[in-house]
Amino acid sequence: MKKSYHHGELRQALIDAARALVREKGDDGFSLSDACRRAGVSTAAPYRHFADKHEILDEVLAQGFDDLTAGMAAAATAEPAGSPQRILALGHTYLKFAMAEPALFRMMFGQKADTAPDHIVVQRGKSCFGFVVEEVVTFCRLNRVQGDAMLIALQLWTLVHGATGLTIDGDYAKISDAIEVGQILALASDRLLFSLPRRMDAPGPIAGEDHVE
């Protein structure tokens, strides 16, 4: 089937090609020309759909945030509400996502310039973190944890984000090939989640109480 002149789905085809190329060649290895070649159009064609290269990548990043959020949501529902496993599953999903598409992850969180609050990438990023906060809020409520859930979520995010960055950039590996990210995450998140003050003035289950010492 020859699309003699008009492609028909060029916009989405370019977004898909861009994501695939970022995955294959890295964020700095990606060229618009490459994406055009893959989509079978001339190098001028994208400019009917996007202002510039950056704008295509924004779509890719937004889609990346959607995928990440969806992945975390799926992982969460597989664990009981309020369980520490549910929180840990979020971090695990985050890490796995980044390991599957490191360059995409790096671009998603490395968009320094995009400080405009209404920017598409910023919005998706917000809703992604918003989901994490919701989960932590639930965890704190069900476990009668005292303190600001937002602050706890931020600490966990910071930890997991650090572990993810050091993993996908190969920094752990540069130090030693015996470093286990999982171990670091498990130990540290255990400390962050379970050495918290509890409200003991109310009855009910305390889900985190039976964690390994």
Next chain:
Amino acid sequence: MKKSYHHGELRQALIDAARALVREKGDDGFSLSDACRRAGVSTAAPYRHFADKHEILDEVLAQGFDDLTAGMAAAATAEPAGSPQRILALGHTYLKFAMAEPALFRMMFGQKADTAPDHIVVQRGKSCFGFVVEEVVTFCRLNRVQGDAMLIALQLWTLVHGATGLTIDGDYAKISDAIEVGQILALASDRLLFSLPRRMDAPGPIAGEDHVE
């Protein structure tokens, strides 16, 4: 003083120009041509001193690691040995370094390809982290902390690295303008440092015992 033909110090001049340009324009905004313009030479001149663009940047990154290590060492000596303040000062220096030269920091830790153990950037990175481990080992010994100091250092590094990345990439700011990195770091590192098992079978000062609750 006209350097009519031969520059004399071109190699170092190019490294300096590269670092300055990375600071000013970001890692993706840096071009070799720019550095040549700033050094006052033609665009072919660098190739007498470096194989390619990447090789200049490697020198910049190595110098960056040296600066970071030196900065942390200076910050450490300003605090008493074995004190938690000394450990926290390392993290603080790490963060400040990255905030001063975000693009440089990102490149220093984002060199995915450089997995060759004898590579100049890898070596400097190793010795940088090695310094941190030494400090944590000292802390653990003076505070009779049980457990692998390396593992504790890795947790702290992971946390601080995450906080640094989320700060310089503006990710905290995208979520909310009320987020304080310092608070996150203080809370989390407190948990990572002070909820550790201690050996109580020996006398001596326990430096961390008087930390704020």
Next chain:
DNA sequence: CTTGCCATGTTAGTAAGTCTAACATATGTT
């Protein structure tokens, strides 16, 4: 001192990439 080597610079040119302008074609609305 002079001669010539060679380290280090230059100019010119290639290939790739982003993006613009002017032109071409298909699609669908009247």
Next chain:
DNA sequence: AACATATGTTAGACTTACTAACATGGCAAG
């Protein structure tokens, strides 16, 4: 059926990384 518009193309301007061939001048051997 005819035109307006959306969406493609080709040609080209400009930037960049890098190479090849040439130029210059500092320095060492005679």
